[in-house]
Amino acid sequence: MADSSFDVVSKVDRQEVDNALNQAAKELSQRFDFRGTNSSIDWAGEEAVTLQADTEERLLAALEVFKDKLVKRGISLKAFDAGDPQQSGKAYKLSGTIVQGIESEKAKKIAKAIRDEGFKGVQAQIQGDQLRVTGKKRDDLQAVIALLKAQDFGIPLQFTNYR
DSSP: OOOEEEEEEOOOOHHHHHHHHHHHHHHHHHOGGGTTTTOEEEEOSSSEEEEEESSHHHHHHHHHHHHHHHHHTTOOGGGEEEOOOEEETTEEEEEEEEOOSOOHHHHHHHHHHHHHTTOTTOEEEEETTEEEEEESOHHHHHHHHHHHHHSOOSSOOEEEOOO
């Protein structure tokens, strides 16, 4: 019998993030409590988002609006790494990034968690920004998925290419 495998990835649908950002921007422009506060949210590059407002309180409220839109679009908040509010002249700004891929330190932690559980014949190999998990028994692989879902590695994990 051939080995079974799956990939552990951390990917975010950029279009869904874009939709969430556009919905948040629209809400900031329409909501009464944001009028006259110069609140805005914009892309600041491929994976970066910038929020701005006249006060720190409105900035944090705008951040909550964006987070709410992400959740409603099925995007884990672990996929958005928000920085701290910074005062810039009279305005407050906050930059955040959309986290894509599994960085090598986290990949090592995930592989170690699988090893430490002692599954027979199950191996995890780091392949770039993802992990390939192979094993003889499908039951073992499903147990690995359950194990990884039960732990918090600080990033959203998806399981793809299950064969």
